[in-house]
Amino acid sequence: MKKKGNLFVICGPSGVGKGTVCKELLKRRPDIKLSISATTRKKRNGELEGVNYYFISKENFQDMINKDEFWEYAEVYGNLYGTPKKYVLEHINNGEDVLLEIDIQGALQIKEKYPEGVFIFILPPSMKELRNRIVNRGTDSKESIEKRLKAAFREIDFIDKYDYYIINDKLENSISKLISIIEAEKCRVKDDIYKLIQKYKEEAK
Numbered sequence: 787m788k789k790k791g792n793l794f795v796i797c798g799p800s801g802v803g804k805g806t807v808c809k810e811l812l813k814r815r816p817d818i819k820l821s822i823s824a825t826t827r828k829k830r831n832g833e834l835e836g837v838n839y840y841f842i843s844k845e846n847f848q849d850m851i852n853k854d855e856f857w858e859y860a861e862v863y864g865n866l867y868g869t870p871k872k873y874v875l876e877h878i879n880n881g882e883d884v885l886l887e888i889d890i891q892g893a894l895q896i897k898e899k900y901p902e903g904v905f906i907f908i909l910p911p912s913m914k915e916l917r918n919r920i921v922n923r924g925t926d927s928k929e930s931i932e933k934r935l936k937a938a939f940r941e942i943d944f945i946d947k948y949d950y951y952i953i954n955d956k957l958e959n960s961i962s963k964l965i966s967i968i969e970a971e972k973c974r975v976k977d978d979i980y981k982l983i984q985k986y987k988e989e990a991k
């Protein structure tokens with residue numbers, strides 16, 4: 787059986803820089819596969835279909851739920867978001883590492899189904915800076931910003947569900963930390979190590 791790839795799940799409050807960190811990571815590590823989620827949220831200026839999300843109608847989203855095509859899905863800030871199951875499982879089973887950028891409700895569902903996933907929480911340097919980042923991004927209404935900031939406190943309370951945290955202060959440092967986590971996980975002693983040990987034993991015969 788082929789060695790499975792790792793699953794990395796990135797979470798954190800809106801505006802903390804998850805998208806920015808993931809984008810930068812993938813530039814440096816094109817070997818990592820990013821799962822593109824489906825959402826019923828409206829496309830923001832500059833976002834692209836099939837790059838940021840698959841932007842679909844509520845009816846199509848429901849259709850995907852009915853066909854059991856999501857690995858997880860949740861309602862976040864009034865819109866539906868889901869991880870298409872096929873892409874993720876195909877790549878993991880093919881030995882490739884997969885990155886998910888999802889909310890806490892989704893992360894908890896994945897943790898149930900796939901506890902060997904690596905759960906990483908991105909924290910802001912301060913709540914003041916978090917607000918600045920959401921405001922300066924310029925993509926959200928005042929109401930949407932308040933919704934996101936309130937949710938930030940609720941999400942932070944789940945920190946004990948995660949394996950790692952990264953304070954996204956300087957982007958460069960955050961990327962280095964994330965790459966260190968990814969590399970460390972590749973060296974974790976897991977079931978597949980026994981096959982290698984067996985091979986060593988065979989060689990020594």
Ligand SMILES: Nc1nc2c(ncn2[C@@H]2O[C@H](COP(=O)(O)OP(=O)(O)O)[C@@H](O)[C@H]2O)c(=O)[nH]1
Pocket residue numbers: 797798799800801804805823824827858859860862863867868869887888889890891892893934
């Ligand atoms: N459960 C779940 N959450 C998702 C998925 N895709 C994105 N999200 C989360 O939905 C939230 C809103 O994302 P988005 O609309 O891009 O807004 P932003 O976080 O303000 O940039 C974020 O917490 C994302 O991590 C998904 O497939 N499943």
Ligand SMILES: Nc1ncnc2c1ncn2[C@@H]1O[C@H](COP(=O)(O)OP(=O)(O)O)[C@@H](O)[C@H]1O
Pocket residue numbers: 798799800801802803804805806807919920922923954955956957958960
């Ligand atoms: N390390 C950082 N330092 C300063 N600004 C950042 C950093 N990371 C991201 N940003 C900025 O913060 C804003 C929110 O980032 P974004 O990636 O959209 O967050 P999220 O995906 O978590 O909602 C963007 O304007 C982005 O350029």
